[in-house]
Amino acid sequence: MKDKTTPRNRDENEIMGYRDVRNTIHESHAYIPIRPLYILQLHRDLFKRAGLSYGGHFKNVQNYINETRPDGTQFTRFIPVALYETEEAIEAICSSYERTLSVEAVDPLIVIPAFICDFLCVLPFNDGNGRMSRLLTLLLLYQNGYEVGKYIGIGKQIEKTKDVYYDVLQGADYGWHEE
Template sequence: MGSEVLSLVAQIHEFKGRQEMYLAQKPAALERLIETAEVQSTEASNKIEGIVTTRARIKQLCDEKTTPRNRDEEEISGYRDVLNTIHKSYKYIPLTPNYILQLHEMLYHYSGRCIGGRFKNVQNYISEPRADGTSFVRFTPLQPYETPDAIATICESYSKTIDDGVIDPLLLIPIFINDFLCIHPFNDGNGRMSRLLITLLLYRSGYVVGRYVSLEAKIERNKNAYYDVLQTASTRWHEEDNDFVPFIKYLLGTILSAYRDFEDRIQLVGEKLPAVELVRRATQKKVGKFTKSELMELCPSIKKASVENSLKKLVDNGEITRHSSGKNTFYTRNG
């Protein structure tokens, strides 16, 4: 695997140990992080697939204070339900084909499409767009008749290897997810299911950082790199001669970044300080440009209006500088 992969695994183990200490010390503060991460995960994982609605509607749907208005919101609501189920019951959801089908059925619970909880019945293809607007087939997954046995095989192999306890789950999880995506077992929802399964398998192995910092949001911000490493890791998959390492490195780097963010956020959330001081400390953790949204992630214990007022005070004090306007607004620290 190489020294880089081993270093990533070792660092994640270290952060995991410290996170367990924080979980014991600051349980009340964690609820605010959970709420923020749930909204971000639901929004980002669907956004990767082009399924979108406004941030306000996402929040209302996640809080279950409204009902879906269209197909996108139906699928967003389904994702919310699967994510919540994993959060609450991951210990009781073993990795089997039947449970994967049940989670997929839940994903389409609000949809009128009759594809939830069923493996694909038509051949699917992973296509890539060209600059001229046309597309080409980058990868041909397994055929429908091969799919049930293939999913059963990778589930059994993963579970047996986990039980053997020889190989670290952090290495096994990306290998399983890459195999899952190469099989592409469903007519629709493969990408979203793969990200939900990442969360499930990490939780079952004790890596619960995704509950407090959205892994999906990190993937969405780096989705070009995400697609690039998946393409590399799928090359020669049918010949059983593919290279998993690029995807392993990518996923481990994403998990490590989430653990680092968790430590930043829990330190701020746990402090009982005036809003302006919390925002000031959040800005001090930023390098280069930063936005109001990024500060709100670091300060989930205070409301949007308080963050806005605090930013204005810091600008007026000369501690930070505001650039541009409207949706393009960003800030930089002075000195």
């Protein structure tokens, strides 16, 4: 990735887009508010190189978290918020995050994963929700003085424990719609 090269396909363009957004976060995290507009801009930049029209827009089709069992049958693990609720839900989690941090009663290392869990329960985009959650985690950690992203790749750490990650996410979203 360090060498200058032209991406050969959509996957490589998406990797380059991820790198671009990660670099933006590394360089400008102090100037990126946690607001829906800025989340949309990061999502747009994530897909800009791939030329996909849905980059920078909230979902336009209902999405589900499905799992395929070893026998080939599928089941739905979680149903995110409906299309018409998405923008309001993202606004609500951003506002809640800011309010909670401003009170200084809860450690950011508790507030950050709560925000990310809420983000993943909303599942605001047609594609790229997992990548955006990792990028937002990096952004929030930086903004709260945790510069771990300079030393390790958060996405790589999540990938190593993907099964556990999804099991924990499923447990965390139990009853989410009911608050």
